[in-house]
Amino acid sequence: MKAGRTGERDILVAEIYKGWDVDLTETISRLKESLKDVEFSVHNFRGETTIIVKNGDLHKTLEFFKNDGFDYLVDVSSSHYPERGEIEVIYLIRELKSRRQIRVKSALSVENPMVLSACDLWRGADWFEREVYDLMGVIFEGHPDLRRIMMPEDFEDFPLRKQYPMEGDDEWRNFLKPGEGE
Amino acid sequence: MKKETRDLGLKTQTLTMNMGPQHPSTHGVLRIVLTLDGEVVVGAIPYIGFLHRGIEKIAENKTLHQVIPYTDRMDYLSPISNNIGLCLAVEKLINFQITEKCRVMRVIASELARISSHLIWIATHALDLGAGSPYFYAFTEREKYLDIFDEMTGVRFTVSYGRIGGLARDWEKGLDKKILNLVENTPKCIDELDRLLTRNRIWIERNQNVGVISKEEAVNLSLCGPNLRASGVEWDIRKAYPYLGYEKYKFEIPVGENGDAYDRYLVRMEEMRQSIEIVKQALKDYDEKASLWPEDIESQKSFYPPKEKVLTSMEELIHQFMVATEGPKTPKYEEIYFAIEAPKGELGFYIVGSGTNVAHRLHFRSPTFANLQALPVMLKGGMVADVVATVASLDPVMGDADR
């Protein structure tokens, strides 16, 4: 079938997926077997599974999941916990065929937030990691092009860290305060 | 990057050209730096962030109820989908059950938003390629949808219709009939656009084999929504992880084959028709007399009481005050991810609870952000005139990408 080649509305119909609770116990036991030196803990909440690993093991774990069939990177996000002095980097990955979805996360120290980039596994990680770098200040080693993406290049702070005020430290650096200069 | 042609002794050089951020065909404030060899694009670097307003930071400083209007301004072509997505995510975090009537109303509202969003997409896509009349046809049709939103929510465009636990207000009597009448007449407009464009020689020439992305690359680059489906991947959140009871409705997921701009066009056109079918089915489930809000006391601690009662009765006023100050208590440092199929693709919400009614962290996985990432791959090797067609066929909304 050549969709649209003849100009006709000729579109395939996807199969209807059934059910939506996907069992992940097999995947996790496989992870335990293949990566014996990796310590991880599993957390379940509202039907979602989170794997928590140490910083050094994050890339290894992700690589395992990539080889296990998780072909789609949904999201990379980050979260700052000032009382623990940690920044968490969270990868959410998915296998489209079986609809397995798992969250892998790792805590980094605020002083030295460095982690290996996942760009070599999923190319889609590129911009997601750049966003985390830009707003949270996590440095992804091995990223092909780690530049700011949201803020201007000359911006210096990381706005999503908790100590950064919402209105911005530097926000008025270039603009007058209300009432001034009128 | 110099190329030498020995025969003529000519030296050719690549040319770097800036497009945007203020450009009529970038659908907002996208900036692309193109490297051209003659008329062939050899490299493209998209720059985004010109509309970065810091919604994620703002969301950490506001109560979850107050975040709802901000989601309107993310993907501003389909505000209702975003509102409802956030509400569903918060409801998942605080484990809240909505009523059947609310569920049906949300399905109808988000599908209407999908149609109106796709109407804007076809208008701008056609306009970018030089076809002026679809713009007027599609906008005229969209105005009818905005009239319905006006009546449904009180606002025509940025609606803020979702509420945690329900919706801002009930429908007026007879609105369901108006909606039915509207969606029954929309296929006329879609057919008209279809006749204008689908077999149009110019349209086919300008869209087929333009901005091609293969199935593997699309998955690898985290494309989502109609763009992913046009590459031949059978993926739709409504089918994969059904929310709002989408598994009850019969509808088909259009899937393309070639992953070019023309397939993306076909997929979206068919999606509009399928949305109409969903609305028609959902309207049959709509029960006017049922209650929009849950009746049990425990649930009522999570949402605002109806406005007319707040202004007339003491208890409701105290209740409103309690919800505003304490609100729905999110479990501390527990995290959820919830995604809906927004018109642009997978719109996800990653929420970390804080023990209060303010999220510790609220991250939006926005579809346009993921889609634009594929732009360098799509543009490379194409002609410079196809840049516009490729960008338009991705249906980017910069408010969604930059947040």
Place this chain on the structure above:
Amino acid sequence: MGISKEDLLKEDLELVKGGVILAPLHKVIDISRKNSLWPMPFGLSCCAIEMMAVVAARYDLARFGAEAFRFTPRQCDLMIVAGTLTRKMAEAGKRIYDMMPEPKWVIAMGVCTTTGGMFNSYSVVQGIDHIIPVDVYIPGCPPRPDALIYGIMKIQEKVMKEKWIPGQERKVGHYRGRDPKYGALKVLSEGPKSLTVETDESRSDWRKGYFGG
């Protein structure tokens, strides 16, 4: 049409019969300017969609002679700033305003453009009048298309009152910036950085994974 018989002197009446109207030059210029405003749609976010709706069939801006949207600032005399202006975009906004030829007017459409609106955050300019002078503010988030049409009518009123002829110093709109040339945006005086296009050579290693080097 707006000239009643009483307003005209007797000799004028004679001239009208002959097909001639006498009026001050600035009046003639103002009338022609008022009825052929060429807007520059500086669409940034949500308000831009409402701006597009104004041009479309239902609201039909052509009735007011201002439907000729031009996407190059050099051909425009009315800048409609529609949407949230961020710091990153501010340089482009200022540049576009500077490119427009005199006389020029600016509409700040929506509250984000007027004051920053609901986005009191680290990256949003709290009002476009920090950068360029504004003639008409339109409230609303976003304003309905009717409101934009009303704003354009207000601009037309302003044009009629202006009595400006080329060569004279022109009064600009409300402006909160300090330096009339560069505005309050100090970055501009150093020369815009982020809008400079990198040459190929400086980015030759860019993204080898994508393009194969």
